[in-house]
Amino acid sequence: MHISEGFLSAPALAAGWTVAGAGVAWGLKKMDAEEVVKVSMASSVFFLASLVNVKLGPSATHLSLIGPMGLLLGWASFPAIFTALLLQAVLFQFGGLLVLGANTASMATPAVCAYLIFGRAVRSQNLNLSAAAAFAAGFLSVLASALLVGSWLSISDPDMALTAKSIFVAHVPIAAVEGAAALFITLFLKRAFPDMLMGVDRR
Amino acid sequence: MTKSRMAPLCAGIIGLFSSTGLAVTASLLLALAMPGAATAHGVGYRISSKRAVTLEFYYSTGETMAYLEAKAYSPADEKNAFQSGRTDEFGRVSFVPDFEGEWRVVVKDEEGHMADAVVPVTSEFLSGVSENGVSAxxxxxxxxxxxxxxxxxxxxxxxxxxxxLARLRKCI
Structure with a gap:
């Protein structure tokens, strides 16, 4: 899901930083300072999830947990994902520093969308509705992220428009795994730590 | 037409045919002597005595970066690729350096992943003195x-x- 240095054009990099900058600023503004430990914990899980390899038939990929990040943190997903991606770039050489803006936008935007669309349903008392919304949040956020990655590449090089489609299709299996992961995380949190799903926004 | 007038005409026709025949025969002999000379260069091959550098590219998941675009850049010309091709099934790419310095090998896939390897090539490696200088x-x-x-x-x-730090800042 990370785009490496050298792929994106200057306008795409600038657009990525604009989206990421605005998102991080808004996320920090909305975030309750009391919840900063919860944000750093979710950010740590996101940071480490990239090291968890998932074998899917002949290919292998790693988890991203974009959906659960959105459901747990809401707008604070932007600063949390930005910081985790920065550390991944510096410590693991995933992505890069110049493309950090585009990578943050690709992953944090679907996370926030998952929160805005499915957040209320996930917090509902109806367990079936909650489970279905959690799966949809995990599944669709990965596909949306793949779509954004393909879009950044297409903007930079129109010849990669076909590649964007193949990236989307290639992410369908891992999206199903991410949906299942979001489902189990949500059900576990609903039983053990229901307050975790109440978001970190200022009240 | 009298017989005396026909003789030079017949001699001319026979002369024309015989000169054309000679030319055709000469062309055939030339073609047989140098097969393919008119349409393509001759080709051959031999095992090179030059030392190659082989790199293996892989993803963090352990998968090999197989059949992907690979370019090697010489320190003598960092803009134009010295070699352009694809990795093999096992993500390997080989090149034969001919210049001392830091060579770059870039392998890209179509999903936005790129590996950028730097290979320091020493004069000892080029001259064959060092065995594992590059790979190490x-x-x-x-x-x-x-x-x-x-x-x-x-x-x-x-x-x-x-x-x-954020909590401490809030407390202060």
Missing amino acids: AVQSGFPQGVDLVLRALLGVSALFNIAV
């Missing part, structure tokens, strides 16, 4: 083993330190 000097871009665990712990520690 090249390091992987992705940390492995204990290094990976330490970096992961460092990352988590950094994230929690940010949280502690």
